[in-house]
Amino acid sequence: MEAFLHQFLSGLANGGIYASIGLALVMIYQATHHINFAQGEQGMFSAYVALVLVQAGFPYWAAFLLALTFGFVTGVLIERVIIRRFEQAPVLSVVVVFLGLLFIINSLAGWLFTYNVQAFPSPFPAGLGSRFLSAHEIGMIGVTLVTLLLIYLFFRFTPLGLAMRAAAQNPDASRLVGIRVGWMLALGWGLAGAVGAIAAIMAAPIVYIEPNMMAGILLYGFAAALLGGINNPWGAAAGGFIVGVIENLAGAYVVGTELKLSVALVIIIVVLVTRPAGLFGYTIMTRV
């Protein structure tokens, strides 16, 4: 029973990471109807920025905030400079653009920071740990929950958050009330970049930092978003926690760690085949 609880709680801790990435993916999807395949790489690069700052002597939380800001600014820049030019392009072409972005960021990280696997510091004192969760896992859950809460409050209660929601839902009507839709999009990318940075920085102490660290996490984030329903940011977050638990339990009790990635995905696909809109999503009715 103890082992089960440990796997379950540990899964929730990982799930927080997947929830954050899933949220970032859905934020961009809602605004642009595209999946940002490079989301993981953006986060990874920001995590490297944090590492470099820490190694240069910055206190952890200062480096954290700076890396976060870096993630935000680069997110805005990527949207304004690259993504904007493909607004009218066919869907598959945009997918290739995202893949291109993925390759570029990944390769730049490898070039600048080497492909060596490195340790990443955790700011949470060991005393925080308990029987079921390590100190970092507890801290991870805390940080991701705070992040999700702040994002929720931002979208729900601030005028800018409202404007961003409007711009994502109905760009034309938004223009008619004076919202600068283009900049709302860029802001969305910035926020997603910041959230992705947090996810990567939290994950790095566990998975160790290297340019490919986010590949599996992105896949789970993708699965979380779909499981929760791609129209629903909070469904994606919930989906993230569910995926985290499924992954851990599948790995511990069903198949070994080698196949746990595939098994988790299979389970998710089974859910999708039975309920295509995801657990919390809604189907969009299109008129014939």
Next chain:
Amino acid sequence: MALAHGDMPGTLRATSAGAGARLLPIVALAALLVLACLVPFVVSSYRLLQLTSVVIYAIALLGLNILTGYNGQISLGHGAFFAIGAYTTAILLERTGIPYWATIPIAGAICLAVGFLFGLPALRLEGHYLALSTFALAVATPQLLKFRLLEHWTGGVQGTYVPGFKAPFGLPLAWDQWLYFLSLAFAIVLFVLARNLLRGNTGTAIIAIRDHPIAAASMGINISLYKSLTFGVSAMYTGIAGALSGLVAQFVSPDSFSIFVSLGFLVGSVIGGVASISGAVFGAFFIEFIPNFADQISKAATWAVYGSFLIAFMYLMPTGVAGFPARIWKRLRPSRAVG
């Protein structure tokens, strides 16, 4: 991620050109074929290997184009069928007396069945959900190939060797030249087959399902059957390509069928022009040669250069290389005033 009609070049076009104009593409194609047949005797061994890969990739990409371009079903997992094809050949040659050339159609048949079976549950999935499912298939493939229980057949992590062979009938061809011609022969047959399929009634049905599934269904087209069959045929093409690649590499291992193979196919398909037959050839050249080219530009950040190429190509040619001449032509012609 619904694929819209406007995305695709290469929808059926009625040509009202005269007999003379019709002759031109045939002559060009014939010249190209003659050139292709002469190539093995003039290029280096390494180049020949690269060109053989191009032919093989063209077959694989054609399979993907049929599914994604013409039928609108996105697949990020065609690397799995490529792997099945390669491993089928390897296992059959290792354990049975079946001649190497016969393993190729068998690999195709197996992939046809697997693709069809995968297509059935995939019917319920659209856009991103289908993308994720096929992506999961691609991710799972190397893991399954390494799986302990199948090790006896697959050779596990280390992989299996594929036995070599000589050119038949004592033809004065080196092994790699023979393999090139073998691949080319399969490619020609498969391309002609695809062309006839897509230009006929089946093709119309397939395209109709992509553009207006509800209208297609109300005209009596059995959507489920066609979509699953298309998946099967698409998998068959890529499986045949996989079988050929196994023979060429003389070795199969799980890590040669990572997710990057599937992503590479998608990239090649889109760059070449996803709803075209000729696009498969352009795409094949791209995924074979551009990574090397990028490597020459920068050894340290090869994939950054490659990624930049991808973005640049998509900016200049959003509908792929195959659709590019038509787009330029449209830009250059003076716009007609509509009354």
Next chain:
Amino acid sequence: MTALLELRELGVAYGQIPVIHKLDLVVEQGGITALLGANGAGKTTLLRAICNMKVRNSGAILFEGRRIETWQTEDIVRLGIAHVPDGRGTFVHLTVEENLTLGAYTRRDRAMVAQDFERAYTYFPRLRERAQQQAGTLSGGEQQMLAIARALMLRPKLLLLDEPSFGLAPLVVQEIFHILRRINEEENVSMLLVEQNATLALALATHVYLLETGRVVMDGPASIVSDNAAVRRAYLGY
């Protein structure tokens, strides 16, 4: 009376397809101008052109004497032009209150915005009842009211209305038009009204333009146009 909005030789096209040909039109300060015409005459396109939405323009659009035909939609709105588009353009997933808040997005005067909320609810009491409801759950008439109320939150100088009567029950339409008249008289909001319902439009408007396949075929004060026998036969049915 001064011209608030002036269109000079306006040509509008969707891509390569021209829809409006060299059109001249004036909306007087404080007046209500109606644009009548059958389906496909180009009325909606005209309103879109004024806000520069997905159309190509040639010719001049002047607002308060300033040329705005190259301006972005978001900036045109900030001049005080509020557009109630066909299909209402409400944010269906947001609440009524959030819709109204967005109407005032470009304004900086907090206190006045609060007052304007009150005023909106006074004009449209039903919206107050449904303030926290999702806009998509409102009836057609209520959504139209919401769309107009949201436009008013801008404190516009000019209100563009695209077929406000479309798909609504007659009683509801009467109510809405009554409110429009009040708004025009009490707040001095000028209006450009596109309507297929000629009777209603002629009763409300001060000036009328008749549009056919992208060209103005007749214009004049509402009283004179509605007396015209040909117009009556074609648009009013008697």
